[in-house]
Amino acid sequence: MLFGYGLALVAIVLLAFYWLFLHRRLRRRRVLSRPFPPQWQRQLYRDMAIYRRLPRELRQRVHQNTLLILDEVNFYGCAGQEVTEPMKVLIAGHAALLVSGLSVDYYQRLASILVYPGAYRSEVEWQDGEIAGVEEQERLGESWDAGRVILGWDQLAWEAADPHTTTNVMLHEFAHQLDQLDGAADGAPPLASGISADNWHQVFSDAWERLQAQPWDSDGVIDDYGATDPAELFAVVTEAFFLTPVQLRQQEPALYRCLSGFYQLSPADWPRARQT
Known part of the structure; x- marks a missing residue:
């Protein structure tokens, strides 16, 4: 009887070890053994403008991460939106680009992507002193810490x-x-070893204060929406890092260095980086 219990316990431990440490690794190895479909490459070249600027080796990393994201994340259509394969590839391609210098493990909490036909309305809680309420706001996208991203197609x-x-x-x-x-x-975000958290905090705090002080009709490289809170500042600076990298490096060199160190990329040096 005790021998039987012992075998059962060993089996449970081995199964848990396999599931926790080997299952995902072996599954990813199988996924990455598949070639990236040529039609997906053509689609990204056609529909993802930033893809056309990527160096060849970086495109390969985007391809690999796209395959993994498509395998590990669930897509759902909302408000009657059908989520087609090309839609999934385009969305996953952008997610893959962000971690192309990192690891797809940065999306370990990402579980689902919800796609609406366009802008959608979402309930937002607000509080002013002791008065609180809920109002509806029109949204183009959201990110939840429960591993859910919502997008308007x-x-x-x-x-x-x-x-x-x-x-x-x-x-x-x-x-x-x-x-x-x-x-x-x-x-x-979680910083790799070798990146100073103190320097990151100082650089982003300085940028935050400047953005707060400047007029909202400023033509600076950082979108004014970044002044709403520190999380939005990181998100809009990330947009500038990939979309207007040369201008960001010229206007905000310290921010550019922080983002380049975090993402392990330098978009300002990619071919045909747009000068604005």
């Missing part, structure tokens, strides 16, 4: 295809997911 599709856009809701919301990896949306 019309907005993201035209932004993705426009080589001159300075905003990208997908880069914005997936940046929030990176920020939320440690459980707090505070503008400070």
Whole structure:
């Protein structure tokens, strides 16, 4: 009897070890053994303007991360929206780009992506002193710390295809997911060893204060929406880092260095980086 219990316990331990440490690794190895479909490459080249600027080796990393994200994340259509394969590839491609210098493990909490046809309405809680309430706001995207990203398709599709856009809701919301990896949306994602948290805090605090002080019609490289809170500052600076990298490096060199160190990328040095 005790021998039987012992075998059962050993089996449970081995199963738990396999599931915790080997299952995902072996599954990812199988996923990455598949070639990236040529039609997906053509689609990204056509529909994802920033993809056309990527160096060849970086495209390969985007391909690999796209395959993993498509395998590990669930997509859901909302308000009658059908989520097609090309839609999934475009969305996953942007998520993959953000971690192309890191690891797809930065999305370990990302479980689902919800896609609406366009802008949607969401209930938002507010509080003013002792008075609290709930109101509906129109949204283009959201990121939740429960591993859920919500996107409006019309907005993201035209932004993705426009080589001159300075905003990208997908880069914005997936940046929030990176920020939320440690459980707090505070503008400070988990930093790799060798990156000074004190320097990050100082650089972003200085940028925050300047953004707060400048007029809201300023033509600076950082979107004014970043002045709403530190988490939004990180998200909009991430947009600038990928979409207007040369301008960001010129206007905000310290911020650019922080983002380059975090993402392990330097978009300002990519071919045909747009000068604005």
